[in-house]
Amino acid sequence: MAASNLPVHILRYGIHGEQRYFSELADCYDGIAINGNMLAHTPAALARFVGVRVVDRPFVIDPLTHAFQHDPQRLRRAYQGTLGGEGTALKSSVARMSTRFGEPVQSKAGREALLPEDFADGDLRRDFCHRVIEFQLQTMEEAAADGDYIQYLRYAGIQTMKPAVVIAPYFYMISNTLDHWLDLNIAFISDAVSYDSGLPVYAQLVIHPDILLRQDMSGRLITSYGSARCAGICLWIDELDEHSADAELLRRMAGLIEGLAASGRPVHNVYGGYLSTVLTKFGRLSGLCHGLEYGESRPVLPVGGGVPMARYYFPPLHKRIRYSEVVQILAAKGWNRDASEFHANVCDCETCHEVISGNVENFAMFGGSRAVTFQRAGQTITLNYPLPETRDRCLRHYLHCKRKEFRELQASTKEEVIARLRTGGQEYRSVLGLDAVAFVDAWVDVLDSL
Amino acid sequence: MTEDQMVNAAAGWLHRREFRVAIGVPFMSQCIDLVYEADGGGLIAVEFKRHDWRRALQQSRTHLLGANRVYICLLPREVSAALTAALNEHGIGLVFYYPDDVQPLVERVSAESPSPSLSFPRLWLRDAFEARCLEGG
Numbered sequence: 001m002a003a004s005n006l007p008v009h010i011l012r013y014g015i016h017g018e019q020r021y022f023s024e025l026a027d028c029y030d031g032i033a034i035n036g037n038m039l040a041h042t043p044a045a046l047a048r049f050v051g052v053r054v055v056d057r058p059f060v061i062d063p064l065t066h067a068f069q070h071d072p073q074r075l076r077r078a079y080q081g082t083l084g085g086e087g088t089a090l091k092s093s094v095a096r097m098s099t100r101f102g103e104p105v106q107s108k109a110g111r112e113a114l115l116p117e118d119f120a121d122g123d124l125r126r127d128f129c130h131r132v133i134e135f136q137l138q139t140m141e142e143a144a145a146d147g148d149y150i151q152y153l154r155y156a157g158i159q160t161m162k163p164a165v166v167i168a169p170y171f172y173m174i175s176n177t178l179d180h181w182l183d184l185n186i187a188f189i190s191d192a193v194s195y196d197s198g199l200p201v202y203a204q205l206v207i208h209p210d211i212l213l214r215q216d217m218s219g220r221l222i223t224s225y226g227s228a229r230c231a232g233i234c235l236w237i238d239e240l241d242e243h244s245a246d247a248e249l250l251r252r253m254a255g256l257i258e259g260l261a262a263s264g265r266p267v268h269n270v271y272g273g274y275l276s277t278v279l280t281k282f283g284r285l286s287g288l289c290h291g292l293e294y295g296e297s298r299p300v301l302p303v304g305g306g307v308p309m310a311r312y313y314f315p316p317l318h319k320r321i322r323y324s325e326v327v328q329i330l331a332a333k334g335w336n337r338d339a340s341e342f343h344a345n346v347c348d349c350e351t352c353h354e355v356i357s358g359n360v361e362n363f364a365m366f367g368g369s370r371a372v373t374f375q376r377a378g379q380t381i382t383l384n385y386p387l388p389e390t391r392d393r394c395l396r397h398y399l400h401c402k403r404k405e406f407r408e409l410q411a412s413t414k415e416e417v418i419a420r421l422r423t424g425g426q427e428y429r430s431v432l433g434l435d436a437v438a439f440v441d442a443w444v445d446v447l448d449s450l
Numbered sequence: 451m452t453e454d455q456m457v458n459a460a461a462g463w464l465h466r467r468e469f470r471v472a473i474g475v476p477f478m479s480q481c482i483d484l485v486y487e488a489d490g491g492g493l494i495a496v497e498f499k500r501h502d503w504r505r506a507l508q509q510s511r512t513h514l515l516g517a518n519r520v521y522i523c524l525l526p527r528e529v530s531a532a533l534t535a536a537l538n539e540h541g542i543g544l545v546f547y548y549p550d551d552v553q554p555l556v557e558r559v560s561a562e563s564p565s566p567s568l569s570f571p572r573l574w575l576r577d578a579f580e581a582r583c584l585e586g587g
Contacts, residue, residue, distance in 0.1 A: 324478035324512040331515065331567030364570035371476035371578065382474050382481040 004232055004266030005165045005200045007031035007058060008280055009406060010289035013038065018292050019049050021395060022057075028399040031164065032059040033270075033289050036135065037067070040100065041093035043143035051144055051153045051161055058164035061136040062234075062270075065169040066206055067094065068105050068114040070301060075110045100135045102128060116171075116180045125184075129191035132169045137162055137197055165200045167234065168192035172300050174208035178217055182224060189228040200231035204270070205260075206300060208238050209245070212252035222259035232286070233260050236270040241297040243273065243319050247442035250275065254446050258284050271298040274318035275443050277405055282414045282450050293320070293391075293398040312366050313398040315347050316424040317437065318405065320398070323367040325432060332431045336360050349400035355393055366393055418444050453498045456523065456547045456554075457483050460496070463554050472582035477575050478512050485517070485579050492518030492563075493572075493579055496545065500525050503533050510542050515568075516575030519561040521545050529558060 007030030011022065022032065032050070039046055039061055050059055067075065076088040090098075090110035098109035104118040105128070119125040140161045144150050153161070168188045171181045185203070192201040203225055211217045225233055237253060245253075257279065260267045266286035269276040273296035279285035290296045293313070311320035314329075326346075330336040335345050339358045346352070355365050369384035386394070409417070425440030457473055461484055464471045470487040475495075484496040495517035499506040506522035513520045521543040529544065537544055543561025548554050566572075 322479060324480070324515065327478070327515050327568060327571060328511070336568045361568055361570055363568070364574075367478065369476075369479065373474065373476075382476045384476050384479045 004268070004286040006060060006202070006232060006234075006266065006268055006287055007164075008287040009277075009402070010060070010268070010287060012289055012291040012295050013046075013049075014291050014295070016042065016045055016049075018395075021292055021399065022049070025396065025399045026057070028403040030057070030287075032057050034059060034061050036062055036064040036097055037091075037093040039139050040096035040135075043139050044147055047140045047143040047147065047161060048149055050140060051158060052149060060163050060165055060167065060202075061139075062204065063101075063132045063136060063167055063169060064097070065101070065105075065132060066172040066300065068098070068109055069171050070113060072108070072110050072113055074302060097135070100131060100139070102131045104128065114171075116184050119184055119187075125187060126191045126194075129169050129188050130195050133166050133192055133195055133197050136166045137199070162199065165202045165231065166192065166197055167202050167204050168230065170204040170206060172206045172208075172238070173211065175210045175214055175217060178211065178220070182220065186224050186228050189230045193229045201229070202232045202234055203228060203230040204234040204236065206236040206238070209240050209249055212237065212249055212256060218252065218256050218259065221256065222262070225260055226263035226265075230265065232266040232268065234268045234270050235260070236298070236300075239297060239299040240271075242275040242443070243439045245439075245442070247445045250442050250446045251449050254279060254283055254450065261286070271295055273297070274405060275446065277402075277409060278417055278443070278447065279450075281409050281412075282417070282447060290402075293395045312394055313401050315349075315401050315404075316345070317428060317440075318424075319439075321432070321436075325436075327363070327367070329428065329431050330360065330363065347397065347401065349397055349404065351393060351397040351400055355397075366390060366397070414447055414450070418447055451500070451525070451549060453483070453500060456498050456500070456525075459549070459551075459554050460484060460498070460523065460547065461486075463551070470583055472579050475575070475578050475582050477516055477578055478571065480509060480512055482513055482517075482575075483523075485575070485582075487579070488518070493575055494519045494521065494561075495575075496521045496523050498523045498547070501527070504536075507536055507540065507542060511540060513575075514540065514542070514564045515571040518563055519543065520564070521557075521561055523547050523555065534559070 009029050010031040010033050011029040012033040034046060075091055075094045077091050078088050080086045094109060098105045103124060105114060108114055144153060144161055170185055170188065173181045189201065189203050205221065205225060240253065257267050261284035268287040268289065269285055270289050272288035272290060276285055276288040280287060312323050312326045314321045314326060335341045339356050339360055342356055342360050343352065356362050368387040368390040370387055371382050371384050373382040421440045421443055425437040429437045461471045461473050464486050473484050475482040475485045482495045483498045486494050488494050495513040497506045497510045499522065501524065503522060503524055510520050510522055523545045526546045526548065537559050541562030541564060543557065544559035545555045545557050548556060
């Protein structure tokens with residue numbers, strides 16, 4: 001495996017309310033990913049977070065440059081003025097990012113979609129690239145310098161708040177636009193390397209899954225990124241869900257990772273789940289990133305955001321499932337009577353031991369919710385929102401499970417992993433239905449092909 | 451005839467017969483169309499669909515965790531072998547809805563009482579039912 005400047009297991013920072021999990025569960029991950037819009041919006045809060053609370057973890061900033069290539073209306077938000085006026089305005093985080101990125105983004109953000117020809121001028125392209133790199137290098141440091149805690153940082157011996165690597169500007173490619181964006185994406189990598197920021201440059205390759213099914217296109221990506229001068233590659237396959245993707249697609253994903261890694265560069269999956277975790281040992285993936293309990297798959301649009309819903313991560317299937325499904329499993333399997341059976345068959349993490357506390361009835365604490373009723377299109381809709389304490393328990397359980405998965409994998413052979421997957425698929429197909437466990441066959445296919 | 455109209459008419463009929471009834475009862479991240487309290491005090495959950503019985507069954511499976519009996523309610527139709535088998539497999543009953551004030555709900559397949567497992571889902575449904583009754587749901 002190629003040496004990587006990024007750690008294996010990276011957690012994506014979602015909302016500020018999650019900060020405490022990064023510090024309290026620091027042994028459950030190796031590094032942090034921060035979205036550029038979040039950094040632009042609240043640089044001081046992030047500087048404090050990175051500088052004070054989790055100083056010992058490398059971090060990386062995703063500049064999200066692709067945000068500017070889509071329908072510009074997506075970058076605007078509706079507002080209602082105090083005098084009754086209404087309209088749309090550029091989202092403040094996007095406005096701040098675009099100001100930092102400069103032209104051609106600044107004048108087009110929220111008005112026109114960015115096009116490849118906007119970067120036809122080589123000087124303009126390089127300048128843009130340099131500003132995107134500077135955004136990653138400087139934003140946090142500037143914010144820290146403005147705050148009182150700079151004194152603390154200096155006292156703590158922290159001289160820098162720079163990311164572990166910088167990511168070159170990048171744009172999303174679908175099979176019909178590969179010809180338009182590919183050369184530009186590669187040029188950005190060269191520009192970023194030439195800028196000599198002192199940090200390794202990573203490429204971020206963001207593609208629609210259709211490209212995986214086109215061997216010629218995957219081949220072009222492998223050739224182009226393989227010969228680019230980047231130190232590593234972050235791969236983001238639009239909305240590819242390891243639990244629902246077709247086996248062929250997953251095999252192609254593993255093939256693309258193999259192809260990209262063949263150039264000696266580490267490849268990280270930007271949104272990955274347990275299959276990606278397994279590929280860090282038995283495939284050529286160097287690492288993966290996901291959010292706190294969500295974000296093992298992510299669509300390119302909308303850019304950032306989204307309200308995470310609590311679900312229970314079901315370790316035997318390495319999957320978040322609905323709470324009611326877990327209760328159905330407990331009832332169907334008869335694991336509702338004895339806590340030791342629950343821990344032996346479902347989960348024995350610290351959180352589950354603490355919550356269950358010898359009585360499976362306490363599993364109720366993973367499912368507490370509050371019903372909210374509202375009208376939509378003339379119909380009464382009721383949604384159950386998890387209580388804060390429910391979400392807290394689900395999240396801690398999830399992170400403990402992820403840590404265990406990595407540890408368990410280190411001591412496992414490929415055959416053992418496959419056997420466990422197959423057992424899980426067999427065990428739960430009659431309760432959850434075949435569709436819910438069919439991913440196991442697809443994953444085994446992928447592992448067999450390695 | 452929409453599902454909402456079916457639910458409201460059925461609720462009104464049950465109410466006139468002096469059953470305690472609630473509609474739109476939240477339970478386990480879902481919403482049960484109608485819940486009423488049977489004579490013995492147990493809760494009966496009913497999921498309404500005009501035609502799509504597979505979807506009704508899928509949603510009703512969760513209700514089994516909290517209710518004493520569970521029914522799906524459809525517009526009158528021929529009861530296929532597949533529907534009968536699916537109902538029997540889960541112990542879910544079937545009622546037909548007739549747009550008729552005299553007796554809109556007619557039982558076609560009786561429901562079985564699910565074997566008790568964890569007690570908290572039943573408590574949750576009872577709490578949600580009582581809350582909706584208080585709200586007048």
